[in-house]
Amino acid sequence: MTLSDKRLSPLAVALVLLAAACGGSSGGGGTAATGSQVVLVTHDSFAIPKQVKAAFERQTGYRLRILQGGDAGEALNRALLTKGNPQGDVIFGIDNNLLSRAVGAGLLDPYTAKGLDRVDARYELDPTHELTPIDHADVCLNVDRRWFASHGVAAPTTLEDLVKPAYHKLLVVENPATSTPGLAFMLATIARFGESGWQGYWKQLRENGVLVVDGWEEAYTARFSGAGGSKGTRPIVVSYATSPPAEVIYAKKRPTTAPTASVAASCFRQVELAGVLRGATNADGARALIDFMLGERFQAALPESMFVLPVRNRTPLPDAFRRYAVSPAHPLELPAAAIGRNRDRWIDEWARVTLH
Amino acid sequence: MGPGHSALTRGRALALGTVPVAFLALFFAYPLATILERGLTSDGGLSLPEGTTALVWFTTWQAAASTLLTLVAGLPLAWAIGRFRFRGRSLARALVLVPFVLPTVVVATAFLDLLPADLQRGVPAILAAHVFFNVAVVTRIVGGAWATVDARSEEAAAVLGAGPLRRAREVTLPRLAPALSAASALTFLFCFTSFGVILILGGPGRATVETEIYNRAARLFDLQAAAALSILQLLAVAVVLTVASVLEARAGDGGALADEGDVLRRPTGGRRVAVAGILAIAAVVLVLPLAVLVGHSLGSWHLLFEETPALLVEPWQAAVYSVAFASVAAAIALVVGGIAAITLARRPPGVLDGFVLLPLGASAVMLGFGFIITFDAAPLDFRSSWWLVPVAQSLVAAPFVVRIVTPALRSIDPRLREAAATLGASPGRSRREVDLPLVSRAFGIAAGFAFAIALGEFGATVFVARAEQPTLPVAIFRFLGRPGAESQGTAAALAVVLAGITVCAALAAERLGDGRGRGF
Numbered sequence: 124m125t126l127s128d129k130r131l132s133p134l135a136v137a138l139v140l141l142a143a144a145c146g147g148s149s150g151g152g153g154t155a156a157t158g159s160q161v162v163l164v165t166h167d168s169f170a171i172p173k174q175v176k177a178a179f180e181r182q183t184g185y186r187l188r189i190l191q192g193g194d195a196g197e198a199l200n201r202a203l204l205t206k207g208n209p210q211g212d213v214i215f216g217i218d219n220n221l222l223s224r225a226v227g228a229g230l231l232d233p234y235t236a237k238g239l240d241r242v243d244a245r246y247e248l249d250p251t252h253e254l255t256p257i258d259h260a261d262v263c264l265n266v267d268r269r270w271f272a273s274h275g276v277a278a279p280t281t282l283e284d285l286v287k288p289a290y291h292k293l294l295v296v297e298n299p300a301t302s303t304p305g306l307a308f309m310l311a312t313i314a315r316f317g318e319s320g321w322q323g324y325w326k327q328l329r330e331n332g333v334l335v336v337d338g339w340e341e342a343y344t345a346r347f348s349g350a351g352g353s354k355g356t357r358p359i360v361v362s363y364a365t366s367p368p369a370e371v372i373y374a375k376k377r378p379t380t381a382p383t384a385s386v387a388a389s390c391f392r393q394v395e396l397a398g399v400l401r402g403a404t405n406a407d408g409a410r411a412l413i414d415f416m417l418g419e420r421f422q423a424a425l426p427e428s429m430f431v432l433p434v435r436n437r438t439p440l441p442d443a444f445r446r447y448a449v450s451p452a453h454p455l456e457l458p459a460a461a462i463g464r465n466r467d468r469w470i471d472e473w474a475r476v477t478l479h
Numbered sequence: 480m481g482p483g484h485s486a487l488t489r490g491r492a493l494a495l496g497t498v499p500v501a502f503l504a505l506f507f508a509y510p511l512a513t514i515l516e517r518g519l520t521s522d523g524g525l526s527l528p529e530g531t532t533a534l535v536w537f538t539t540w541q542a543a544a545s546t547l548l549t550l551v552a553g554l555p556l557a558w559a560i561g562r563f564r565f566r567g568r569s570l571a572r573a574l575v576l577v578p579f580v581l582p583t584v585v586v587a588t589a590f591l592d593l594l595p596a597d598l599q600r601g602v603p604a605i606l607a608a609h610v611f612f613n614v615a616v617v618t619r620i621v622g623g624a625w626a627t628v629d630a631r632s633e634e635a636a637a638v639l640g641a642g643p644l645r646r647a648r649e650v651t652l653p654r655l656a657p658a659l660s661a662a663s664a665l666t667f668l669f670c671f672t673s674f675g676v677i678l679i680l681g682g683p684g685r686a687t688v689e690t691e692i693y694n695r696a697a698r699l700f701d702l703q704a705a706a707a708l709s710i711l712q713l714l715a716v717a718v719v720l721t722v723a724s725v726l727e728a729r730a731g732d733g734g735a736l737a738d739e740g741d742v743l744r745r746p747t748g749g750r751r752v753a754v755a756g757i758l759a760i761a762a763v764v765l766v767l768p769l770a771v772l773v774g775h776s777l778g779s780w781h782l783l784f785e786e787t788p789a790l791l792v793e794p795w796q797a798a799v800y801s802v803a804f805a806s807v808a809a810a811i812a813l814v815v816g817g818i819a820a821i822t823l824a825r826r827p828p829g830v831l832d833g834f835v836l837l838p839l840g841a842s843a844v845m846l847g848f849g850f851i852i853t854f855d856a857a858p859l860d861f862r863s864s865w866w867l868v869p870v871a872q873s874l875v876a877a878p879f880v881v882r883i884v885t886p887a888l889r890s891i892d893p894r895l896r897e898a899a900a901t902l903g904a905s906p907g908r909s910r911r912e913v914d915l916p917l918v919s920r921a922f923g924i925a926a927g928f929a930f931a932i933a934l935g936e937f938g939a940t941v942f943v944a945r946a947e948q949p950t951l952p953v954a955i956f957r958f959l960g961r962p963g964a965e966s967q968g969t970a971a972a973l974a975v976v977l978a979g980i981t982v983c984a985a986l987a988a989e990r991l992g993d994g995r996g997r998g999f
Contacts, residue, residue, distance in 0.1 A: 162863070167953075168960055169946075172788045189791075189946035190863070197697040204702075204848055208855050210862065224700070298683040300694070335683045340959045341587075344967055351964025352775065354592055366962045373963020375778055428788035430962065467699060478684040 160186040161408035162211030164400070166198045167191050169216060170428045171421075179415045185408045194303055195395075199225055202400060206230050209400035212409035215257065215416070219248055219394050219456075220306055223463025226253050231398035234410050238417035238435065246394050246434045248459060254396035257416050258431035261364040261390035261454045262307035264294075265383050267349030270358035279359065281388045282315050285328060292332035295346040295357040300470050301337045308361040309473055310462065311391035314455040325476045335477060349383040351375065364390055364450060365430040368443035372427065381447040390454040395431065499819035499877075506870055507838050510849030511709075517852065518706025527711065528695070528704040535715065538687040541602065542670035545609035549666045550659075552610050553617025556761050559754045560618060561625025564743040571758065572619065573985035574765055576927065577978045579615040580935030582952050583675025585959075585974045586611070589768035590680070604680040609673065611764070613666045620665070620883060623924050624658030625651075626743065627890075657828070657886045660727040665882065667719060668839045672712070688712045692842040702848075709845045716840025724833030769978060772971050779968025783976075787969075789957050791946055794969055797954035798976050801934055804950055808872035808933035813926055815873065816880025823881065824888035835881045838874050846874070865945065872933035879932060880925040887921030919991075927988035931981050951977045 161183075163169075169191050176187055188211075192198070195216045202214050206229065217225050225231065231253040239247070239255065246256040264279070271278040279285055285294055297305030313321045334357060336342045344350050347360035351374050367381040374382075397416055399409040415421055422433035426444045433440075440448075519525055560572055578586060590608065628651060636650045652659075672689045686694070688708055696705035746754040783795040790797070823832060850871070854862040861867060899909035935952060949957070951973055958970035 167956060170789050170957070171791070173786065173791055176791065191946055193697060200697055200700045201848070201851060203700060205851055205855065210851060210855075300698070301678070301683070337678045337683055341679060343962060344959065345592075350962065350967075352967050362962070369962040370964075373961070373965040375964045375968065424788070474684060 159184075160188050161213065161405055161412050162188045162190060163412065164198060164202055164209070164211035164214045165189065165191045166195045166216040167193060168429065172424050172428055175421055175424045175428075178420055179412065182415070183408070183411045185405070185411065187412070196221060196303070202230060203228065207402050209402055212400060212403035212405045213397055213412050214400055215395070215397040217254060217396050217398070218303070219392060219396075219459050220303070220310065220462050220466070222248060222254065222396065222459040225398070226251060230401060232401045232403075232406070234399050234413060236410075236417050237414045241436050242417070242434045243436060248394060249396065254398045255413050255417065256394050256434045257397050258422075258425050258429065259392070259394045259434055259450075260431035261449075261451065262304045262311070262361065262393050263364045263385040263387070263390040263449065264308075265343075265347070265349065265360050265362040265366050265385055267347065267358035267382070268384055269382055270348050278384070279386060281386075282312060282324070285333075285359070286324070286331050288331070290331065290359065292334075293357055294328070294331075294359040295334040295336060295342045295355075296361045297339055297342050298335055298337050299473055302339055302342075304339050304361050304363065306466075306470075307391045307393055308389075309469065310457055311389060311455045313469065314391065314457050322472060322476045325473065329477055333477070351382070363393075363430060365426065365432065365444065365448045367447040368426070368441070369430050371443045371447060372441070381443075384447070385449045387449045387451045390449065390451050392454045392456040394434070495818050496822035499815045499822070502815050502877075503838070507841070507846070507874055510853040511841055511846055512849075513853045514702075514845050514849035515706045515709060518702035518709075521702060525707050525710070526703075527707050528691075528701075531708070531711070534686060534688055534691055535711070537685075538671060538689075539715070541605060541609075541687070542667050542673075545606050545613070545670040545673075546663055546667045548606055549610045549613045549617055549670075550663060553614045553662070554621065555753075555757045556614065556618045557622035557625055559757045561622035562744065563746045563750070563754050565746065565754065565758075569986055569989055570982070571761070572622070572989065573927075573982045575615040575618045575761070576931050576985045577615075577769065577981050578611050578765065579613070580931045580981045581974060581978060582935065582955055583608075583612075583679065585772065585955060585970070586768055587675070587679040589771040592771050593767060600680060600682040602681075605673075605676055605685075608676045608680050609666075609670045611768075612676070613669055616665050616669070617662045619924055619928070620662040621655060621658045623883070623921070624655055624886070627887075627920075628654045657727055657890075660723055661882045661886065664720065664723040664833065664836060665839075665879070667723075668716060668836060671716065671719070672840060672842070674843075688715075689842055693844045696842075696844050696848060705842075705845060709842050712842065713837070713840050716837060717834070720833035720836055720840075721830055724828065724830050727832065728828040769975075772974050772978070775971035776968055776975050779965060779972045782965060782969045783972055789961060789966070790949055790954060792949065794954055794958075794973060795976075797949045797951050797973065798980065800948045801951040801977070802980060804869050804872065804948075805930050805933035807866070808869035808876055808936075809926055809930040811869060811873040812876035812880050812929040812933070813922070816877040816925070816929070817884060817922070819877070819881045820884035820888055823885050828889070832882075832885060836878045839878055846871070865948070868950075869933065872936045873929075875936055876929035876932040879928045883925040883928065884918060884921050887918045891918070923988045923991050926991070927985040930984045930988065934977065934981060934984070951980075 169189065171189070179185075179187055190211055193201070195218055198214065199217055199221050202209060203224070214225075214231075226249055233252045234255065235252050236255045242256055246259060248254070248256065264285075266278040268278065276289055279290055284290060296308055299306040299309040309321075312324055315321075316324050334346060336346060339362065342360055343362050343366070344353055344355075346355040346357050347353060347362075348355045348358045349360070349370070351370055364385045367383045367385060370383050371378060371381050397413055399406060399413065403409045417435060419435070419438065422435040422438045425431050425433050426441055426448075432444070432448065432450060556575070560568060587608070590604070594604070632654075633646055633650050636646045641649065671687075673687060674689050674693065677685060677687050677690050688711065692705050692708045692712065695701040695708065784793055786793060819835065823835070850867065851862045854860065854867070899912065900906070904912065955970050955973045955977070958966045958973065
């Protein structure tokens with residue numbers, strides 16, 4: 124494709140849109156011939172490089188269309204709402220915290236993907252194969268290394284550290300009711316301190332001046348001092364194990380070492396999965412897409428497109444991810460069923476202890 | 480004019496009026512009713528969740544306080560812009576629209592950069608942000624009306640010995656009343672259904688009815704509570720609208736329209752100082768957050784023209800899709816809203832005027848959910864069609880068009896039309912040559928608003944957004960959600976582009992409206 128027709132295409136689309144609008148609203152359905160396309164329903168953090176998308180389309184002959192919006196929970200709720208007559212063929216982005224809401228609900232058709240034998244058993248969270256693991260990215264505390272070096276304070280290495288006076292007013296976390304990493308961090312404290320101990324821990328965090336904000340965007344880019352270009356003042360934040368390499372790759376001037384680091388002992392397991400929606404228009408295409416997502420090409424592109432790590436064994440990682448992304452062998456975790464049963468009650472209790 | 484003739488016109492008007500009614504029925508009432516019905520029948524009946532009273536109380540009082548403050552902040556600016564001629568006037572009018580379209584999270588981040596830490600959260604921050612976002616509504620609607628109040632009536636009153644207060648109370652205020660009421664009702668609605676501002680600046684745990692509906696529907700998947708709260712919100716909005724339109728009807732019509740050229744004066748003496756002061760304050764408040772954004776964007780502009788793993792297109796292309804979608808949405812809003820306004824203007828102001836705003840009282844997430852479960856089977860299988868994006872946007876934009884154009888149509892001096900008829904002009908011709916030029920300015924303002932609203936709309940759009948054609952707000956959110964200084968810089972650059980397009984569109988719409996006016 125030459126440069127000039129690449130530039131032209133959105134203009135052409137704009138003109139077609141305008142022409143269609145002028146021609147009246149009844150100008151035939153906007154849906155192309157179904158069957159020749161695969162529709163992926165996902166959250167708004169999903170990203171796929173153009174070349175990788177083209178590779179899927181070339182290999183399978185299906186056109187890939189992506190419908191995305193909201194976070195993972197919202198995407199799943201939309202799928203549940205349209206159960207039986209889904210908006211697309213595949214859903215991607217259901218994580219271990221949402222898994223129990225999706226599996227066994229008649230939402231998905233089981234499928235054992237090609238390439239699943241290349242995936243470490245610890246990521247296979249659904250023995251019924253309604254959901255196939257695609258990537259993982261643990262939620263971990265991130266620390267601003269420069270801040271701790273210049274203030275002569277040691278960076279925290281455990282969850283227990285955070286309630287010490289040395290870390291007064293240094294931590295910013297996300298609200299578990301409104302944020303995926305916020306929920307994972309709350310679950311991490313439950314996994315670490317148990318059903319009866321975690322509320323006390325949060326009471327201490329509160330006394331030690333924890334700042335709670337609603338979303339990752341605000342916590343990481345506006346409140347955390349370690350994010351590139353941020354005017355934030357807090358050197359500890361709840362983010363991902365893959366955020367430190369991103370600070371290297373997407374810095375304005377590439378630093379020699381990562382300005383931030385993850386606290387390995389705080390990491391909570393986060394696996395993202397995909398499934399074939401029951402009632403899919405193109406079930407064959409859906410299965411082909413899941414195979415492709417477990418394939419070498421898509422898996423290798425994951426770190427730089429979505430800041431998550433591949434689940435397929437021996438997938439080569441970009442240099443910065445190899446050096447700065449932690450991947451603890453035994454992160455904190457809770458059984459999906461327990462999360463499903465207790466999630467809403469835990470969030471209510473958390474709000475009572477932390478906010479009111 | 481014979482009786483048969485007028486009956487024909489009435490028949491045609493009735494037929495015309497079915498267009499907006501059908502549009503609303505199909506794209507608003509039907510999907511909303513479907514999702515509410517699903518919510519209420521799935522798990523047992525209409526019951527409101529615990530804590531609803533406190534929720535409604537907070538929602539109402541913060542909206543009332545925000546509206547009052549927005550009026551206080553917006554009226555001086557409306558006076559300066561509506562009454563006086565000065566260099567950069569068009570630019571000032573265009574600039575006030577910018578906060579209105581920028582995504583909340585972008586503005587909130589700029590606020591966080593500017594405000595001292597202890598003022599960043601809580602109710603004062605919510606009120607300040609609501610004023611910042613909605614000052615455009617008051618400035619443009621009231622300012623537009625002020626520019627068409629015949630200054631000679633005020634002067635005549637002055638000659639007859641009325642003091643400035645009495646002149647304001649007895650001459651100016653009654654003429655501004657419809658615009659004031661419209662602007663207040665719109666501002667109240669926006670603050671009542673406010674979402675992003677509450678989430679980010681309110682801090683965790685702070686909720687309004689709208690944020691709670693979202694929380695129940697999108698996060699907890701508790702459709703029953705979401706449906707009950709949605710109905711409550713619609714009822715509350717309906718009550719507010721009824722009250723507003725009764726007040727408005729009592730205030731009467733705005734009197735004769737004057738041509739802007741006759742009204743605008745160069746400020747002199749003390750007024751000169753006042754106008755300069757108002758504009759200076761407004762400039763600082765409106766431009767400072769923008770300057771922060773420009774600062775964040777420096778060094779990232781080249782990235783708009785580079786491929787990125789974050790989007791399937793180069794970032795600049797999002798601007799093209801945004802403009803395309805918003806143009807279609809503005810066109811739909813102008814046609815549907817314009818027809819509704821023409822139909823409404825034939826009757827005296829009443830409750831119906833207010834109810835035009837009802838779509839703004841619906842929760843975006845519930846409407847979005849309604850779209851995907853209603854338009855999912857033949858012959859209405861278009862939940863995946865591209866044009867659902869501009870249709871969703873136009874649902875928010877069309878009420879503005881109606882509210883801005885209807886008062887202008889009503890205030891056309893009937894004597895002008897009679898004069899035209901006496902001179903032998905057909906009703907069609909008198910409408911074309913008398914009404915149209917006079918209301919073209921109102922259409923210009925409405926078009927600018929409609930385009931701007933569509934450009935910034937995010938709520939309902941995400942349900943039908945397609946990755947292949949990202950709009951600017953979608954692209955901004957994508958980059959904001961990625962770590963690394965480059966991504967944040969790209970988001971800021973895209974936000975500056977969004978602001979720039981808004982200013983250009985508002986300037987163009989105004990020029991279009993004025994150009995026709997001059998022709999007359």
